[in-house]
Amino acid sequence: MEHEITLIVNGTARRARVPARRLLSDCLRHDLGLTGTHVGCEHGVCGCCTVLLDGRPVRSCLTFAVTVDGAELTTVEGLAGRDGRLSAVQRAFAECHGLQCGFCTPGFLCTVTALLAENPAPTDDEVIDGISGNLCRCTGYQNIVKAVHRAAELLAEEA
Amino acid sequence: MKPPPFTYHAPRDLAAAVRTLAEVDGKVLAGGQSLIPMLNMRLAAPAHLVDINRAEGLGGIEADPAGVRVGALARHSEVERSGAHPLLTRALRLVAHPVIRNRGTVVGSLVHADPAAELPAVLAVLGGAVRVARWDGGAVAVREVPAAEFFVGPMESAVAPGELAVSAFFPALGAHDGVAFEEVARRHGDYALAGVCAVVTPRGAKVACVGVGPVPVVVDLGDLVNLDSGAPDPRAAADLRAAADLRAAAEAVREATEPEADIHASAAYRRHLVGVLAERALREAAREGAAARGA
Numbered sequence: 167m168e169h170e171i172t173l174i175v176n177g178t179a180r181r182a183r184v185p186a187r188r189l190l191s192d193c194l195r196h197d198l199g200l201t202g203t204h205v206g207c208e209h210g211v212c213g214c215c216t217v218l219l220d221g222r223p224v225r226s227c228l229t230f231a232v233t234v235d236g237a238e239l240t241t242v243e244g245l246a247g248r249d250g251r252l253s254a255v256q257r258a259f260a261e262c263h264g265l266q267c268g269f270c271t272p273g274f275l276c277t278v279t280a281l282l283a284e285n286p287a288p289t290d291d292e293v294i295d296g297i298s299g300n301l302c303r304c305t306g307y308q309n310i311v312k313a314v315h316r317a318a319e320l321l322a323e324e325a
Numbered sequence: 326m327k328p329p330p331f332t333y334h335a336p337r338d339l340a341a342a343v344r345t346l347a348e349v350d351g352k353v354l355a356g357g358q359s360l361i362p363m364l365n366m367r368l369a370a371p372a373h374l375v376d377i378n379r380a381e382g383l384g385g386i387e388a389d390p391a392g393v394r395v396g397a398l399a400r401h402s403e404v405e406r407s408g409a410h411p412l413l414t415r416a417l418r419l420v421a422h423p424v425i426r427n428r429g430t431v432v433g434s435l436v437h438a439d440p441a442a443e444l445p446a447v448l449a450v451l452g453g454a455v456r457v458a459r460w461d462g463g464a465v466a467v468r469e470v471p472a473a474e475f476f477v478g479p480m481e482s483a484v485a486p487g488e489l490a491v492s493a494f495f496p497a498l499g500a501h502d503g504v505a506f507e508e509v510a511r512r513h514g515d516y517a518l519a520g521v522c523a524v525v526t527p528r529g530a531k532v533a534c535v536g537v538g539p540v541p542v543v544v545d546l547g548d549l550v551n552l553d554s555g556a557p558d559p560r561a562a563a564d565l566r567a568a569a570d571l572r573a574a575a576e577a578v579r580e581a582t583e584p585e586a587d588i589h590a591s592a593a594y595r596r597h598l599v600g601v602l603a604e605r606a607l608r609e610a611a612r613e614g615a616a617a618r619g620a
Contacts, residue, residue, distance in 0.1 A: 186330075187327065224424060224427050225425065227361075229428065230354075232335075233376055299421070
């Protein structure tokens with residue numbers, strides 16, 4: 167049996183017909199064509215599929231699309247401004263080389279966006295705890311941590 | 326890595342939820358942070374899933390002087406942020422990663438009853454209870470299950486088929502009680518190899534250990550450890566005695582546990598570890614309690 171659902175994705179209401187077992191990650195990628203959300207491990211370990219659900223980061227691979235019918239979601243596609251200008255977090259990642267292959271990046275960007283919204287000036291330890299649920303096999307994390315601090319600076323300057 | 330098909334139910338209130346559970350052989354979906362990985366890996370394939378996320382009246386955190394009642398839909402992060410119970414807050418910081426805690430529920434963790442999970446130990450050491458509901462044919466019937474009877478075995482709680490855990494009650498701490506939760510995990514956010522949750526009161530001390538038995542292992546240490554055990558000056562005679570008491574307490578904890586070996590650690594290592602962690606947790610809790618008392 168299929169379910170008719172509506173998701174507010176990046177400010178736009180999107181409808182989809184999905185079976186109950188459709189993971190939110192697959193719904194975003196396959197039903198809505200938003201392939202920016204990446205799927206890594208599909209059991210909640212890698213963090214690549216992290217999206218913002220009503221402003222809070224969650225694993226889209228550990229959520230059924232039908233459960234969040236009616237919810238507001240932000241994916242990596244929705245982080246940049248309407249004029250296409252990258253968000254402060256995205257610019258900081260580019261500036262600090264916080265990515266190499268880019269596979270984990272959508273998850274990091276969503277996690278860090280929420281982290282800085284809640285804690286605009288995190289300490290090193292808070293950054294490390296905040297991103298502990300996202301795996302990156304390229305960077306060794308040092309530049310990601312730098313990018314989080316840089317994003318905090320940019321956000322403070324632009325506030 | 327996709328969940329097997331199932332019939333989906335999304336009841337709108339408690340009565341509808343337990344009626345559905347009485348009719349079908351269903352698994353309850355709340356936060357899903359343990360259940361959905363198991364479905365994705367096809368370790369579980371329930372025919373019916375009863376999603377309680379839309380059910381009214383199952384959320385909420387109610388605190389009163391007697392303790393804190395946490396509803397079935399209260400997320401880990403919500404309870405952590407509320408700061409309603411200091412020991413619960415401390416334990417929640419050790420549960421998985423912040424992103425998982427945005428979705429996972431406290432009651433779900435209890436019902437899941439992983440022997441290495443933190444929250445069952447908190448319920449056990451405080452002597453809390455879980456409220457469980459079922460449909461008795463005409464109305465919702467509710468029973469309270471004390472923590473000592475709630476954890477039946479590894480990944481097995483007292484919630485029977487057809488029942489729904491609706492809330493958990495965590496008794497409040499006294500004004501002069503100190504608490505601590507110490508654990509060692511291979512990686513940040515992993516289940517612990519062993520962990521110890523300690524409560525030290527002016528009258529005595531109690532610990533609950535995780536990862537070293539089929540269910541949380543509660544050890545009542547009586548007045549072996551007290552608030553003086555946290556005193557900071559090891560040269561004072563009272564403190565030497567306190568240090569000896571802590572070592573004796575750690576030994577009592579080691580003897581009470583039955584750790585098993587697995588790929589992550591041997592049984593002997595876990596037994597050693599739980600003693601070290603017990604000593605650390607008791608000292609920390611005693612220190613906190615002594616500070617609260619103004620000692």
